[in-house]
Amino acid sequence: MTKLRKAVFPVAGLGTRFLPATKAIPKEMLTVVDKPVIQYVVDEAREAGIEHFIFVTGRNKAVIEDHFDIQVELYDTLERRGKNAVLERLHGMQPQPGQTSFTRQQEPLGLGHAVWCARELVGNEPFALLLPDMIMQSPKGCLSQMVEVFDKTGGNVVSVEECEPSQTHKYGIVGRGADVAGGFEINAMVEKPKPEDAPSNFYINGRYILQPSIFDLLAQQERGAGGEIQLTDSMLTLMEQQPFHGYHFTGRTFDCGSPEGFVEANLAFALERPDLREHVLRAVEASGRN
Numbered sequence: 001m002t003k004l005r006k007a008v009f010p011v012a013g014l015g016t017r018f019l020p021a022t023k024a025i026p027k028e029m030l031t032v033v034d035k036p037v038i039q040y041v042v043d044e045a046r047e048a049g050i051e052h053f054i055f056v057t058g059r060n061k062a063v064i065e066d067h068f069d070i071q072v073e074l075y076d077t078l079e080r081r082g083k084n085a086v087l088e089r090l091h092g093m094q095p096q097p098g099q100t101s102f103t104r105q106q107e108p109l110g111l112g113h114a115v116w117c118a119r120e121l122v123g124n125e126p127f128a129l130l131l132p133d134m135i136m137q138s139p140k141g142c143l144s145q146m147v148e149v150f151d152k153t154g155g156n157v158v159s160v161e162e163c164e165p166s167q168t169h170k171y172g173i174v175g176r177g178a179d180v181a182g183g184f185e186i187n188a189m190v191e192k193p194k195p196e197d198a199p200s201n202f203y204i205n206g207r208y209i210l211q212p213s214i215f216d217l218l219a220q221q222e223r224g225a226g227g228e229i230q231l232t233d234s235m236l237t238l239m240e241q242q243p244f245h246g247y248h249f250t251g252r253t254f255d256c257g258s259p260e261g262f263v264e265a266n267l268a269f270a271l272e273r274p275d276l277r278e279h280v281l282r283a284v285e286a287s288g289r290n
Ligand code: UTP
Pocket: 010, 011, 012, 013, 014, 015, 016, 017, 018, 056, 105, 107, 108, 109, 110, 111, 113, 114, 131, 132, 133, 257
């Protein structure tokens, strides 16, 4: 079976749910504690064995490319000042030369269109797709967990988590069939269904392993809701042609594209840090009293 080597990060969205913060700063560069959101997602991909990081960017997103570049002057200054711990941390996050590629989605025509823009860089092999505004907290990364299933099932795998049954209208929802190799068969997939029409409360939490045939389907697809090319429509066709499994992720997902998810993520990741935990707990208690 072909090893999963490449990951696509669509970062061309406008981030309208997070205005005014995202007027000049990409939402992927907002920080959860002290790391930009995009760094969490790239770290998760690297942990899962990804060797090539493909970013689909848009206007105002050049700072993402800068973030993954070496800052020679800064590194020299840190070295001169003996700030070795932070320097080591920066080096640890740095992709190796040639491991990153950037392509532009010239118009924000939807997630499906952004993925299609990566077709030449991905080529004819399976790839991971990570939505950078969703970040996860778990001892083992979400993509690493998925790869364990993918290594047994091949085909396509999406990660899911449970949402409140009343909230299905916010997500892509899948129906859960028989258990297979640590995952399960998907027997339905619906984009943002009303609770009464939803096949379950399992929502796709922003992580996918897809076969390259998705690109041909995306190329043929008509624009759907809101004039956008939806990924779900092509995945539905792919489901009829190839194995397609779900994986119930063990951990917590935060939607950092929304202010409430972003605040929750900051709290959860700060509480995980031994150097911040007590301070944050005291601050939350004090704010709760006011
Ligand atoms: P979202 O719908 O969450 O992102 O898309 P958005 O459009 O930036 O956010 P809002 O709703 O206006 O606040 C999911 C992912 O797909 C990317 C986004 O960057 C995000 O990572 N995306 C979306 C693109 O790359 N291109 C698009 O045309 C649309």
